Amino acid sequence: MEQEASYTIGFAQCTGGDAWRQAMHDEMRREISFYPELDLIIKDANNNTSLQAEHIRQFIRQGVDLLIVSPNEAEPITPLVEEALEKGIPVIIVDRRTASSFYTAYVGADNYEIGKLAGNYVGELLGGQGKVLEIWGLKGSSPAQDRHRGFVEALQGFKDIRVVAEVRGEWEKEIAKSRFPDVYQQVGEVDLVFAHNDVMALGVYEYLKSIGQEKKFKFIGVDGLSGPSGGLQFVTEGILDATFLYPTGGEEIIRLASKILHKEPYDKENILNSTVIDSRNVHIMKQQTDKILTQQKSIERQQEKIAEQIEIYQSQRVLLYILLGG
């Protein structure tokens, strides 16, 4: 018979529809298959903070053994995370942070550092002079705030570079694409678009392309996702001048959850590394990630085969039991 899961993990995910979070979920599912005692439930709040708050309340009521939260917005989700902890449920925060340090552990990259890397890169790319338009992720989410802060701080080292306007893209390609034209009309010429993620940069690029002006701009994004609709592909095609790797961390999250549940030692802060990806290294990065993607597919196929074999074995056992007269 199938082994009973002895720990239930609830994941209150801020949004689940985009490729970056799909990649995170795929990694988590692949990794969790090595831990038959763990069961994962993902609830997708679809960018809605009050729905995410409700999901956390449901998980608390259900009495999950561990909670994973990627807070859509930092402030409103903070008290709920604290409530879970007070009820004795350990909480892993992933990617987006809450507004306090009251949590069990964190997994994600350093978004302030990414903003700084991006600012310094832009400073060099523009030769120390130019106008920048910044496309923001959701204002209440910590990666948007941190990427902005790091970016602006790095640009202070380049006195002739100015951020002349911003667009609230809310992390979504279509929102960035639809809000950009008004702002563009008001500010006129700019040299570079810095978007807090790659898909928003792509949205703006697509709009500018539709009016034949995409060549006038340089584009910088964040995420550097592999696969056909990821940032690595956009850099390869010359849509983005550069992106900054923002690892999804799915495997690390599950490994950490297992350590916490099994009362093994773990680190509270698990900071994933970032790096710049541009025309100089995109080829090698793509080769490596394509290879990993192929290996992951093969692991998934093997796992399916094993599951099939287990099923055959179990039905044969039942048959034998019946034949032997139970």
Ligand code: FRU
């Ligand atoms: C995906 C995403 C990424 C971004 C991250 C920030 O949902 O928008 O593109 O890097 O969330 O939390």
